[in-house]
Amino acid sequence: MVETDRARARPAGPGNYFRSVGVIVWKDLAAELRSKELLGAMLVFALLVLLVFNFALELDLPLRQAVAPGVLWVTFAFAGTLGLNRSLALERERGCWEGLLLAPVDRSAIYLGKALGSFLFMAIMEALVLPIYSALYNVNLFQPGLLLVVLLGSIGYVSLGTLLAAMAIQARTRDVLLPILLFPVVLPVLISAVNASAGFLSGAPMDQIWPWLNLLIACDVIFVAVAYMAFEYVVEE
Amino acid sequence: MLRERESATRLALTGVAALLLLAALGMVFGYAPREAVMGEVQRIFYFHVSSAWVGMLSFVVAAVTGGLYLSRRERYWDLVQVASVEIGMVFGLIAILSGSIWARPVWNTWWTWDPRLVTTSVMVLVYAAYLLLRQGVEEPERRARFGAVYAIVGVITVPITFLSIRFLRTIHPVVIGSGDASALGGFAMTPKMLETFLFSLLTFTVLYATLLVYRVRLALRADALEARRSALLAGY
Numbered sequence: 263m264v265e266t267d268r269a270r271a272r273p274a275g276p277g278n279y280f281r282s283v284g285v286i287v288w289k290d291l292a293a294e295l296r297s298k299e300l301l302g303a304m305l306v307f308a309l310l311v312l313l314v315f316n317f318a319l320e321l322d323l324p325l326r327q328a329v330a331p332g333v334l335w336v337t338f339a340f341a342g343t344l345g346l347n348r349s350l351a352l353e354r355e356r357g358c359w360e361g362l363l364l365a366p367v368d369r370s371a372i373y374l375g376k377a378l379g380s381f382l383f384m385a386i387m388e389a390l391v392l393p394i395y396s397a398l399y400n401v402n403l404f405q406p407g408l409l410l411v412v413l414l415g416s417i418g419y420v421s422l423g424t425l426l427a428a429m430a431i432q433a434r435t436r437d438v439l440l441p442i443l444l445f446p447v448v449l450p451v452l453i454s455a456v457n458a459s460a461g462f463l464s465g466a467p468m469d470q471i472w473p474w475l476n477l478l479i480a481c482d483v484i485f486v487a488v489a490y491m492a493f494e495y496v497v498e499e
Numbered sequence: 500m501l502r503e504r505e506s507a508t509r510l511a512l513t514g515v516a517a518l519l520l521l522a523a524l525g526m527v528f529g530y531a532p533r534e535a536v537m538g539e540v541q542r543i544f545y546f547h548v549s550s551a552w553v554g555m556l557s558f559v560v561a562a563v564t565g566g567l568y569l570s571r572r573e574r575y576w577d578l579v580q581v582a583s584v585e586i587g588m589v590f591g592l593i594a595i596l597s598g599s600i601w602a603r604p605v606w607n608t609w610w611t612w613d614p615r616l617v618t619t620s621v622m623v624l625v626y627a628a629y630l631l632l633r634q635g636v637e638e639p640e641r642r643a644r645f646g647a648v649y650a651i652v653g654v655i656t657v658p659i660t661f662l663s664i665r666f667l668r669t670i671h672p673v674v675i676g677s678g679d680a681s682a683l684g685g686f687a688m689t690p691k692m693l694e695t696f697l698f699s700l701l702t703f704t705v706l707y708a709t710l711l712v713y714r715v716r717l718a719l720r721a722d723a724l725e726a727r728r729s730a731l732l733a734g735y
Contacts, residue, residue: 422652422656425648425652426649426652429632429645429648429649430632432641432645433632433635433636433645434635434636434637435631435634435635436635439631439632439635442627442628442631442632443628443631443632443649445624446621446624446625446628446653446656447625447652447653447656447657448656449621449656449660449663450656450659450660450662450663453660453663453664454663457666473666474666477659477662477663477666480659481659484655484659485656488651488652488655489652492648492651492652495569495644495647495648496644496645496648498644
């Protein structure tokens with residue numbers, strides 16, 4: 263490893279930084295493509311949550327339309343927790359954690375790489391859940407506004423989630439700790455996402471939806487910034 | 500250090516806090532007038548809001564000490580943070596419970612989902628999550644770092660939570676601010692009420708400071724005990 267570094271010393275520039283981020287994302291994607299462990303778990307879990315909701319809330323059609331945003335986001339939140347947990351826990355299990363931290367790259371690049379990877383997994387899961395939900399609950403979820411909200415909400419969720427998951431996996435109570443840590447602080451994202459989704463689904467005028475979209479975007483920016491800066495304090499070894 | 504004398508300032512602070520608390524109780528039941536619409540139950544307001552205030556103050560103190568710890572890495576700030584979180588959680592719960600007791604006769608319900616209640620509950624949940632996080636981490640240094648980061652994350656997200664819920668309806672009385680007493684249970688404060696209220700705020704702030712001092716001292720003593728124990732086991 264040392265010889266390679268000396269032989270191919272790269273200047274620490276933005277190109278190298280984003281390359282590192284890309285490498286981490288690619289690594290996660292490649293590993294996942296082979297095992298499909300993470301996506302399988304997230305998808306099955308999301309479907310089970312949908313099933314449970316169907317029996318928990320015996321709904322007629324208009325009510326189903328009304329609760330669709332809430333049920334959808336609860337599903338994403340729980341399945342997302344699973345994905346975040348596994349994504350970082352897998353690193354530790356396979357002994358990659360130390361390798362990542364020893365890599366000659368800024369710690370924040372690790373954060374961006376993991377966050378981006380988790381975002382992609384969450385997006386894939388959502389892309390699979392949305393049509394199934396539409397079919398099961400007889401609600402058309404394929405509206406561009408709704409898809410935008412889903413993406414924005416996932417960004418906010420994953421940004422804080424990656425930071426807190428990095429803490430949770432280093433604790434003794436790792437599996438249960440992430441939801442406990444994440445849900446109280448990710449509420450603004452969930453609230454804005456649910457309300458914006460509800461706005462789009464019910465066909466509300468844009469000026470009613472804009473406050474929620476603005477709040478969602480503001481939350482995304484703030485959470486990414488905070489998590490980006492705080493990550494290095496969490497992974498000091 | 501384990502057998503130190505009680506410090507004079509600490510005793511004085513305790514004395515002041517006790518006296519203030521007694522005086523505040525007297526003011527709440529004796530000096531403050533009976534409110535016209537709600538009657539006696541309104542008296543909960545003075546300690547209820549003061550408790551909520553202490554809950555929020557502790558939250559801010561926790562975040563500030565978190566920042567101080569991350570920049571200076573002095574254990575003292577971590578101890579103050581834990582103390583603040585523990586005290587803040589208790590006072591937050593007191594605020595929620597006292598508010599609930601007040602709400603039953605006035606709003607005819609134990610709970611509503613209005614912004615202030617939800618935000619206070621979220622704050623208490625963040626406190627609880629903080630304590631669970633610390634409980635799950637073994638090494639003191641890592642525990643301190645994680646606590647600091649989470650407290651800072653919390654202090655940023657909880658106000659945003661409040662703002663986002665405030666877009667929705669509210670029935671919580673807005674006593675300070677717009678003065679719109681049309682919210683059910685709202686009331687305008689007469690001068691005597693205002694004095695009682697401000698005095699209660701002061702009392703609870705002093706109470707918070709006293710509890711903080713004692714809790715930090717407890718933590719420092721626990722540290723000293725631990726150091727002595729490991730020195731003994733190492734055979735010195």
